[in-house]
Amino acid sequence: MSVYLDRGVIPYSEGGGLVHKPSESLDAYQLVEPGNFVLNNQQAWRGSVGVSKHRGIVSPAYLIFELSKELDPTFANYQFRETRFVDEMMLSSQGVGDIQRQVKWPLLRLAKVFLPPITEQREIASHLERATTRIDALVAKKTRFIGLLREKRQAMITHAVTKGLDRSVAMKASGSASGLDLPKHWNVSNFWTVSRQISRTSHQNVGLMSVYLDRGVIPYSEGGGLVHKPSESLDAYQLVEPGNFVLNNQQAWRGSVGVSKHRGIVSPAYLVFELSKDLNPDFANYQFREKRFVDEMMLSSQGVGDIQRQVKWPLLRLAKVFLPPIDEQREIVAHLDRATTRIDTLIAKTERSIDLLREHRTALITAAVTGKIDLRPAA
Structure with missing residues (x-):
């Protein structure tokens, strides 16, 4: 146990x-x-x-x-x-x-x-078992709801960046490892044709950034210290401009990638790419963080075990990128921004309601076991 x-x-x-x-x-x-x-x-x-x-x-x-x-x-x-x-x-x-x-x-x-009297202890325990069971069941229900919302969010992004918004459009084989069909008028390119690796160092005067599985590229200060602390010397850290694609070289196969909206510096262990003008940065962020492309990252990575797997450029350069016309990319981004904002807002509200339930549970237990509420039968 x-x-x-x-x-x-x-x-x-x-x-x-x-x-x-x-x-x-x-x-x-x-x-x-x-x-x-x-x-x-x-x-x-x-x-x-x-x-x-x-x-x-x-x-x-x-x-x-x-x-x-x-x-x-x-x-x-x-x-x-x-x-x-x-x-x-x-x-x-x-x-x-x-x-x-x-x-x-x-x-x-x-x-x-x-030490209340033993009979009162049992009354308190019985009351708390009933009350906490109800609260726990409600928390579990809300947690499942959040899971369904996240699944819906992911499915919506997957459909938009691989099928587009027009369900009546003619389709063709993509030729990617996923075996997906995509709209006939979309192009498919190898990653190397839409990206250029860059490394610009000696920019310690800008903010530090990190790449998170669930959030993409964010300022280090917003990450809650859940990644490795930066080195004492930032001389080798790399400059990232808004629109650059950043990936954690050892964790990209899990989805630790993103297109940055910020200017800052990242670890020398990361890979930074400048993207082609054929890619809208926000569309690229949705596509590169979507499961199909993360699977391409997995196929482009090698290593021992399941923790650290390094991206290999000879494999990554051949990863397939879907390229709708640039105007359609912008339409997809506008649609996804609206839809994901609604879902994210609902998730945040549900998470807050779970926090309140847990706070209520804790307060109830505290009040009961410290004698703040009288559970004895009325005389």
């Missing part, structure tokens, strides 16, 4: 492989019985704790506690995963930096536990 920040103690098989793989030998792994309290010794300060509902084994790096009969296990799970007690875990942990902080028993043993 494993302990997750957002789910508590769950079977390892349900975690999606997001934690460390288990050791080859499980001899030192510890048995956990239902009702035991388990905490990740180095991540408890973040809330990686929970009372188990399952029987299983956990890493020898975890701490396991048998709880007093004064604590209802379900109530204890809510209390120990609630903000107040997680703050106690933080105060009970010591370490260097903000990543690994180990729990210290002389501090943890003094953490305060609230």
